[in-house]
Amino acid sequence: MVTTKDIAKKLGFSVSTVGRALADDARISEQTKLAVRAAAEELGYVGNLAARMMRGGSSNLIGLILPDIQNDFFASIAQALSESCDRQGYRIVLSITGDDPETEVRHIRDFVGARVSGIILVPSAGLKRESMALLRQVPHVQLLRYATGPDDLWFGIDDSDAMERATAHLLDLGHRHIAYVAASERLSTGRRRLEGVHNAYRKRGIAPSSLATFLDTPTSTWGERAVHEMLTLPEPPTAILSGSAHVTMGIIVALRRAQIAVPDQMSVVGFGDPNWCEWWQPPITAIRPPIQSLAVNCALWFMDRLRTPEEKLVKSYHATSSSELILRGSTGAPASR
Amino acid sequence: MVTTKDIAKKLGFSVSTVGRALADDARISEQTKLAVRAAAEELGYVGNLAARMMRGGSSNLIGLILPDIQNDFFASIAQALSESCDRQGYRIVLSITGDDPETEVRHIRDFVGARVSGIILVPSAGLKRESMALLRQVPHVQLLRYATGPDDLWFGIDDSDAMERATAHLLDLGHRHIAYVAASERLSTGRRRLEGVHNAYRKRGIAPSSLATFLDTPTSTWGERAVHEMLTLPEPPTAILSGSAHVTMGIIVALRRAQIAVPDQMSVVGFGDPNWCEWWQPPITAIRPPIQSLAVNCALWFMDRLRTPEEKLVKSYHATSSSELILRGSTGAPASR
DNA sequence: GAAATTAATGCTATCGATTGCATAAATACA
DNA sequence: TGTATTTATGCAATCGATAGCATTAATTTC
Numbered sequence: 001m002v003t004t005k006d007i008a009k010k011l012g013f014s015v016s017t018v019g020r021a022l023a024d025d026a027r028i029s030e031q032t033k034l035a036v037r038a039a040a041e042e043l044g045y046v047g048n049l050a051a052r053m054m055r056g057g058s059s060n061l062i063g064l065i066l067p068d069i070q071n072d073f074f075a076s077i078a079q080a081l082s083e084s085c086d087r088q089g090y091r092i093v094l095s096i097t098g099d100d101p102e103t104e105v106r107h108i109r110d111f112v113g114a115r116v117s118g119i120i121l122v123p124s125a126g127l128k129r130e131s132m133a134l135l136r137q138v139p140h141v142q143l144l145r146y147a148t149g150p151d152d153l154w155f156g157i158d159d160s161d162a163m164e165r166a167t168a169h170l171l172d173l174g175h176r177h178i179a180y181v182a183a184s185e186r187l188s189t190g191r192r193r194l195e196g197v198h199n200a201y202r203k204r205g206i207a208p209s210s211l212a213t214f215l216d217t218p219t220s221t222w223g224e225r226a227v228h229e230m231l232t233l234p235e236p237p238t239a240i241l242s243g244s245a246h247v248t249m250g251i252i253v254a255l256r257r258a259q260i261a262v263p264d265q266m267s268v269v270g271f272g273d274p275n276w277c278e279w280w281q282p283p284i285t286a287i288r289p290p291i292q293s294l295a296v297n298c299a300l301w302f303m304d305r306l307r308t309p310e311e312k313l314v315k316s317y318h319a320t321s322s323s324e325l326i327l328r329g330s331t332g333a334p335a336s337r
Numbered sequence: 338m339v340t341t342k343d344i345a346k347k348l349g350f351s352v353s354t355v356g357r358a359l360a361d362d363a364r365i366s367e368q369t370k371l372a373v374r375a376a377a378e379e380l381g382y383v384g385n386l387a388a389r390m391m392r393g394g395s396s397n398l399i400g401l402i403l404p405d406i407q408n409d410f411f412a413s414i415a416q417a418l419s420e421s422c423d424r425q426g427y428r429i430v431l432s433i434t435g436d437d438p439e440t441e442v443r444h445i446r447d448f449v450g451a452r453v454s455g456i457i458l459v460p461s462a463g464l465k466r467e468s469m470a471l472l473r474q475v476p477h478v479q480l481l482r483y484a485t486g487p488d489d490l491w492f493g494i495d496d497s498d499a500m501e502r503a504t505a506h507l508l509d510l511g512h513r514h515i516a517y518v519a520a521s522e523r524l525s526t527g528r529r530r531l532e533g534v535h536n537a538y539r540k541r542g543i544a545p546s547s548l549a550t551f552l553d554t555p556t557s558t559w560g561e562r563a564v565h566e567m568l569t570l571p572e573p574p575t576a577i578l579s580g581s582a583h584v585t586m587g588i589i590v591a592l593r594r595a596q597i598a599v600p601d602q603m604s605v606v607g608f609g610d611p612n613w614c615e616w617w618q619p620p621i622t623a624i625r626p627p628i629q630s631l632a633v634n635c636a637l638w639f640m641d642r643l644r645t646p647e648e649k650l651v652k653s654y655h656a657t658s659s660s661e662l663i664l665r666g667s668t669g670a671p672a673s674r
Numbered sequence: 675g676a677a678a679t680t681a682a683t684g685c686t687a688t689c690g691a692t693t694g695c696a697t698a699a700a701t702a703c704a
Numbered sequence: 705t706g707t708a709t710t711t712a713t714g715c716a717a718t719c720g721a722t723a724g725c726a727t728t729a730a731t732t733t734c
Contacts, residue, residue, distance in 0.1 A: 015692090
C-alpha cells in the first residue's frame, strides 16, 4: 500500500513535509501542498489509521454491542446510531452477541484491543465480571438494558411507566383476568416492565392475584406457547399484555389458530410497534417506544462525552424517555360472561 | 493503557521476553510464561491491535457495506455474516449507506484507512469510480447486487430464475393481465428480476404486452401507490408480482383498503419471505431466497480467500443460489369475467 | 577439562504517521 | 553589509508489538 514515504520519494521531499502538507500545516508552501495532494491522489494514498493511532491519536471507531440485529427494535437502533455517528466521522464496529455472555466478553476484548474510542452496549442478561473489567478501560454507555457494574451511564426507556399505562388501559376497560407474556426477569427491562404492570394494579387498588405471568425468552414461539398454556387455565384471561414485538406476533397468530376473536374474546396490547401492528387485522394496540430519538440522543451525548476532558466527566447519568401508547383495534371491553 | 513495557517493568524482564511469553514462544521457560501471564491478567493487559498491524499483521476486521439494516433481508445477512466471521475471529465494521454513493465512498475510504482485511459489499446503485479505485486496494466481494468495476467476485441469488418461476406460476394459473411492482432497473437485481418475468412470458409464447410494470424505489409506499395506479388502468391486472418484501406489504395493505379480495379478485406473489408472509391472512405466496446460506457461503469463501496466496487467487467467481417458491393462499386462478 | 551445544533472555530495528527541534535559504531591517 | 527574522524543509524520536541477531549462562559431549 502507498505510504507517505512513497509520495516523498516520488517528489523528492521528506516524509515530514509530505505529512505536514497532507495535514495542511501552515509552514508548508502552497506549491508543495498542491504537488503533494496531486501525488497522493494519483497514487491512491489513504492514511494508515493504525500508524496514526500509535501516536496517541484515537481510532474513530465505536463498538456497538447488540443481542440481535434481526430484531426490528435493535435494527432501528443500529440504523439511528450509525447515522448519528457517521455524521461525526465515527464508524461502527458491530458485535452481535445473541445474548451470550461468552461471545460478549470476546467481542469487548477485541474492541479494547482495537482501541475503539468508545462502546455503546445493550448488555446481555449475564454480563460477566470480566466484561465489566474490560469495559472499565474504555468509555462506554449502556443502552436500553441496565446492568450494575460498568459505569453508571444509561440511556433507556421508562419501561415501568410504559407498561403501567398499557396495563391501566386494560384494567380501565374492565379486564380483571390478564395474562402477561414477556421476557424473564433476568433482564433489567423485564424487571421494570413487570414492575409497571404491578404498579397499575396497586394504584387502582386491584389485587394482582388474577394476573397470570408467563416469563421466558422473548420469541414468537414463546408467545404461541404461552397462549396455549393460558387457555387451559381454570379461569382464562380476557386480555394479554405482551412484553415484546416477537411475543406479540406469536400471540396473535396463536389466537387466530385457536379461533379466538380479537378483541371480542381477547384483548391484546403489545410492547413495541413494528409496522405490521398497524396493518394487522385488527390493528394492534401497542406501546411505541421512542427508539429513534433514544438512539440519537445516546449517540450525541456519548460522542460529546468522548470529547470531554477527564476531570469534567459526570460519574453517573440516567436518561429515560417515555413511550406512547397507540390505541388501535385489538383492545376492547371484556365479553360479559 | 497497559503495554508489554509495563509488564516487563513490573517483572524485570525485557519487552521481547514478555512479548514472546504471551505468544507462547518455545524458547521461553514455563516459569517465565506463567509469571508474565499472571502479570498480564492482573494488570488487565490487552494487546494493541494497531501496533500489531504495523508489523505487517492483518487487522481481523472485515468491512460490511449494506444499504439498510432495518430491511429484514439485509439484517439476516448481517446476522449470518457476523456469526460466520466471528467463528474465525473476524469482527465486522458496519457501513450503512442508505444507497447513497457519497456515503459509500466515505465509508470505503475509512475501511481502507483502517486496513480492514477485506470488504463484503452490497453495492449501491450508483457505485462511484472513486469507490472502485479504493476497493482495488482491498480484497472484496460483492453480495446480492452486482456492479461492474470492482473485482469480478459475486455471491448472489438467481434473481432471474426465481422471478421466472413466480411469473410462470401466475401464467399457468391462467393470469394474462399481470402487474409487476419492483425496484427500478438501476440495480442489477432489478434488471435480473424483470428479465425473469419476461423469460416466463417468452418461454410460453405469450406476448408480454399485457404486462404492466411499476418500477421505482422498493418501499411499501411505492407498493401502495402502484396498486392505486394499476386499478385505474382500462384493463386492471388480475395478479400482482412484487419485487421486494416491503413492496409486498404495501400492496396487500392497499388491496385490503380497496376491498379487493385476495386471491379471489387479485393474486399476489412476493419476492422475499419474512415471517409475516406465512401469518398474513391469506398467507402470501412468496419467493424465499436462501439468504442465510448465501451469506454463510459468501463469508466462508471470502475468509478462505483472505488466507490464499496472491498467485492462487481466481480472478473471477460468480456463485448463484436458487430460491424456493412457497405456494400459499394468496394466489389462485383469475376470476372469470 | 575444553569445546560444543542448548536454553533463556536482551538489544535493536522495524512498521507509518506525527512532531519537537534543527537547519538552510530567503527576505527584512538597521 | 551584517544581523534578525521569516519561510520552507529535513532529521530523528516516538507510539507498541514483533523478530532477527546477539549474548550469557547452563549443560552436554568427546
